[in-house]
Amino acid sequence: MSFRRTMLAASIALLSAGALHAAETSKPAVKNDIAIPDIPYTRFVLKNGLTLLVHEDHKTPVVAINTWYHVGSKNEKPGKTGFAHLFEHLMFSGSENFNQTYINALERIGATDLNGTTNGDRTNYFQNVPTSMVDYALFAESDRMGHLLGVLDQKKLDLQRGVVQNEKRQGENRPYGVTRQLLAENTWPVGHPYSWTTIGSMADLEAASMSDVQEWFKTNYGPNNVTLVLAGDITPEQAREKVEKYYGDIPAGPPLAKQQEWIAKRTGTHRGTVQDRVPQARIYRVWNVPGVHTPTEPLLDLAAQVLGGGKTSRLYKRLVYKDQLATEASAFNSTSEIAGQFYMVLTARPGVDSAKMERAGDEELQALIKSGPTAAELERAKTTMLARSTRTIERIGGFGGKSDLLAGCATYTGNPDCYKDDLKAIKAATPAQVKQALQAWLTDGDYVLDVQPYPTNLATTAKLDRSQPPAMGKAETLKLPPMQTATLSNGLKVVLAERHAAALVNFSLIVDAGYASDVAKTQGLASLTGRMLEEGTTSRSASAISEQFEALGAEFSVGASLDSANVNLNALKATLPKALEVYADVIQHPAFATNELERLKKDRLAAIAREKANPQLMGLRVLPQLVYGAGHAYAVPVTGSGAEASVSALQRDDLLNYHQNWFKPNNATLLVVGDTTLAEITPLLEKAFGGWKANGAAPKKDIATVAPQAKPLVYLMDKPGAQQSVIYGVQLAPPSNAPDEVELSVVNDVFGGTFSSRINMNLREDKHWSYGVNASLWSAVGQRLYLSSSPVQTDKTKESLQELVQEYANIAGAKPITAAELADAQTNETLSLPGSVETAGQLSGFYGNIIRYKLPEDYYNTYTAKVTAMTPAQANALAARSITPQRLVWLVVGDLSKVEAGVRSLNIGEVRKIDADGKLLP
Secondary structure, eight states, X not given: OGGGOSOOOOOOOOSOHHHHHHHHTTSOOOOOOOOOOOOOOEEEEOTTSOEEEEEEXXXXXXXXXXXXXXXXXXXXXXXXXXXXXXXXXXXXXXXXTBOSOHHHHHHHTTOEEEEEEEOSSOEEEEEEEEGGGHHHHHHHHHHHHHSOGGGOOHXXXXXXXXXXXXXXXXXXXXXXXXXXXXXXXXXXXXXXXXXXXXXXXXXXXXXXXXXXXHXXXXXXXXXXXXXXXXEESOOHHHXXXXXXXXXXXXXXXXXXXXXXXXXXXXXXXXXXXXXXXXXXXXXXXXXXXXXXXXTHHHHHHHHHHHHHSSTTOHHIIIIIIISOOEEEEEEEEEEOSSOEEEEEEEEEOTTSOHHHHHHHHHHHHHHHHHHOOOHHHHHHHHHHHHHHHHHHTTOSSSTTSHHHHHHHHHXXXXXXXXXXXXHHHHHHOOHHHHHHHHHHHSSSOEEEEEEEEOOOOOOXXXXXXXXXXXXXXXXXXXXXXXXXXXXXXXXXXXXXXXXOSSSEEEEEEEESOSGGGOOGGGTTHHHHHXXXXXXXXXXOBHHHHHHHHHHTTOXXXXXXXXXXXXXXXXXXXXXXXXXXXXXXXXXXXXXXXXXXXXXHHHHHHHHHHHHTTSHHHHHHHHHHHHHHOTTOTTOSOTTSXXXXXXXXXXXXXXXXXXXXXXXXXXXXXXXXXXXXXXXXXXXXXXXXXXXXXXXXXXXXXXXXXXOOOSSOEEEEEEOTTOSEEEEEEEEEEOOTTOTTHHHHHHHHIIIXXXXXXXXXXXXXXXXXXXXXXXXXXXXXXXXXXXXXXXXXXXXXXXXXXXXXXXXXXXXXXXXXXXXXHHHHHHHHHHHTSGGGSOSHHHHHHHHHHHHHTTOOTTTTTTHHHHHHTOXXXXXXXXXXXXXXXXXXXXEEEEOHHHHHHHHHHTOOSEEEEEOTTSXXXX
């Protein structure tokens, strides 16, 4: 079903598969009565056939606009593939009365969750906009529906075709990127609508003519093939009036045939093998099954959750945890409109025979097919999926939000409420029904791909005057809930922000530690210590922790950054006391079992190997040491994974000492955001954490100030056979709490922080040498990285670097920021704020920044005023003193046999070659 479309991460287990299954038969199933979400809506159908759904949600002054065209790659024909996805791009490039890049324009009005996507069945465009900007957004959205072809010329077609081809190259350049095409071709029969990928073939894209694409648009993009959802701060009456105004004069398209179900169930086992430039072998095993919103779908969703959907899953327990044959093991049910596919994906631990791993995975599958899930397993799976549905109603837009859910159900079934039937089926499912579905669909017809490391008389309304788009609305000042504070008896500071939109409470323990607390010989210790918190306490096994969180519908995670460790819990209010009990135990009493540590060290070493196989991560691993210098607290891989030697040497005592030294109530803040009050939550926290003792002060981190780079340096790192080069430009910026931090963010928006930024418009939209280029200010307590990242096609590496050098010179003064550029950046920065704090998790992120970087408490509430007060003169003065081309460190990761000579010929600065660890090469 729609809650289960994406691949689920593999999970960790504690007991042997057989022993666990036997033990669970005697456990009572914990049942949680989680309500099925209700998303009220009003439906209208315009005279031209457009379907409008309106859902009211007035918690923030934001409206989600979600447009679903019922056309995807399955509507294409062999030889003309990739058209649906190509048109997704073309529809961002301007229309007759709105002839500007759509993303640029919507960013200027503060749109968030702004994107467009294509799959086999539909193309959707979505954005959350301030309430005052709904007319503007609807004008733009309707204009590209009804008035696109008048400005679609050969130049735009060639430009976006180049962007799509770079997107295809970028996808295929990633580890395991070759599998998507192979799986599509080998799991579906020739001519099946899913037998080609959404992005299409290079040859078909190259051959697409203007007449081809014009005919495709005329056929498929009429209003009678569209579902439009408006969700948020708007009434049905307002929505109908606006939609009739902007869409009513668009003529309907021709009648369209609807493709019927074609499951294409296979017989026998078929196999394929491919080599890829990856560090680990991987097995894909795929069965063709019924599609979305069918009676079989929820049963196979539940089966996938039990088999490979979480830390309690059978595959993870057996392959990753017990036998340690795999580093990842997952199963998921991926459903589409006319058919679906059930996947099992196993990634071998380095040195393990993938055939042995595959046999173990098959044993777990056959055991589940034979006996079905236990009652306890099934209840955990139900709770996980129903809890996910509860979290859906927090968000009005974006992937998986309420507007997305309504649009999907309406498009595929005609019933916007169809998700309720799916969830009811999940709640009612029995072990016997799940077993029956497994036996019907997974006993035959699998394809195995072994990836090995490389050796109708519709009327229109009156014409709308489209000579000018609606006037832009004004930016709203953000008004976040106040930060309330309390201190527990042991000194632990509690910060609460109330948000009562959903019955959820988000907790984040922010520990003043992070990667900067590592020393050189123990790089990776901070993140590995955090990761080990999940692997058992003195009274709970790793499996028990996962089972209890799943049974309670809670989500738990541990993360880290340069300056802090974060232990997070998102819990249903109904199960809060029990969830807090487990959460507090994990924080205070980790076991750091030696066998768990050794297993995770192997996983970490495999992760480092994967990082060193990814061109972008290769660069990010070494950039900090190139800029800060060896030995600096920040001179660590940005992933926090550490180095092979330091990780291999870590012992249990290292983790114990680290936890005792840094994880203390007087060195942490517990941030609480959600459906509770200080009076309600404080006693629960006192009970859970009051016994946690500080036992002295935490150590102090040594974050030294680094002198500016004297002159430009260029580093080269070899990645033989790379289809793209990745170019980084990096310098140091002041800390995150610097006085002009807000203003510098606005300057960066102009340079590289948004889609419409100078460097992205240059290399992507003008030159189409890249799928996307950006620049960003990383967050840190001390001096922080200010870097640009530019993946470009290999044969344009020299030219791209030359353009970037010029862009740095331009922003630093050669080409001052114009009033128009500044106004666009100011509008984007301010109008996008309300859409950035919709969920408790997003709000927690804002408050976490205030705590972590010691920002003023009113930082976000005064953000709009600071941004709008900027003048072009101030922006250019700040750019001139903050962006210093003469102090840049450049790093180019790519096939040096093809790009080194060109880079050297630019004479940017001294050129040094380094290996994947950042060490100088002769």
